[in-house]
Amino acid sequence: MTEPVTEPVSHRQALALDPFAVLSRVPAIGNMILGVRADGALLEGLGAIDSVELDNGFAVLRGPARETRFELAAIAKIVTDQMVMKNVLPFIEIFDADGNTIAKMTALDGLERFDAALEGLARTPLDAAPPAARPGPGDGPADGPLKAAEAAGKPVTLKAVKHGVEHRWTGTLTSVSFSHGFLNAMEADMHLHIRAGAIASWREESVDGLTVFSAIDGNGKAIGLSLSIEA
Numbered sequence: 219m220t221e222p223v224t225e226p227v228s229h230r231q232a233l234a235l236d237p238f239a240v241l242s243r244v245p246a247i248g249n250m251i252l253g254v255r256a257d258g259a260l261l262e263g264l265g266a267i268d269s270v271e272l273d274n275g276f277a278v279l280r281g282p283a284r285e286t287r288f289e290l291a292a293i294a295k296i297v298t299d300q301m302v303m304k305n306v307l308p309f310i311e312i313f314d315a316d317g318n319t320i321a322k323m324t325a326l327d328g329l330e331r332f333d334a335a336l337e338g339l340a341r342t343p344l345d346a347a348p349p350a351a352r353p354g355p356g357d358g359p360a361d362g363p364l365k366a367a368e369a370a371g372k373p374v375t376l377k378a379v380k381h382g383v384e385h386r387w388t389g390t391l392t393s394v395s396f397s398h399g400f401l402n403a404m405e406a407d408m409h410l411h412i413r414a415g416a417i418a419s420w421r422e423e424s425v426d427g428l429t430v431f432s433a434i435d436g437n438g439k440a441i442g443l444s445l446s447i448e449a
Contacts, residue, residue: 227346231298234341237312259417284387288320377445389407
């Protein structure tokens with residue numbers, strides 16, 4: 219006898235499309251992981267957001283050593299959902315008009331605080347999202363400037379840029395390693411994960427007294443991840 223197919227329970231909801239109203243609630247969520255995915259690289263800022271300001275069409279979110287600039291006009295949809303690890307982790311996901319994820323903010327202080335922060339914002343139930351595709355890693359970690367910066371012990375700025383967002387972190391790299399097909403830089407307030415094979419080379423240039431390394435893929439295209447350090 220064939221067992222009936224059951225649809226997964228959905229906690230997914232669309233928030234009313236008022237991007238600045240939603241983003242202005244983010245400090246109340248508390249500790250979070252704010253992640254922006256370049257093509258093959260994920261830059262995550264960890265910790266609370268201290269302030270949100272409106273700046274010439276951008277919402278600017280700031281925390282210690284971190285800044286994220288959202289182009290409000292590029293935001294076409296904002297969704298809340300949950301994932302279950304050891305605990306329930308609610309998150310906000312922001313999409314552009316083509317359905318591409320601009321950024322994801324995962325709350326670390328619990329569902330109750332998350333819901334309280336968003337109280338009063340209209341939500342519309344949605345079907346559960348299908349599992350996201352995850353390409354397998356390639357062969358090489360392309361760790362050049364990251365390992366060099368770790369060895370030098372100088373502050374760097376990591377930046378991930380894609381349509382609708384610019385996400386940056388400034389600090390000193392102390393733990394860069396290759397594991398399970400990913401090059402990882404792990405700090406208390408930042409995680410960087412680069413899929414092996416996503417970066418073929420790093421383009422080096424001088425900009426305003428800084429040496430800037432931009433990650434380039436196998437087709438010669440910049441993926442949107444860069445590292446800058448004082449020359």
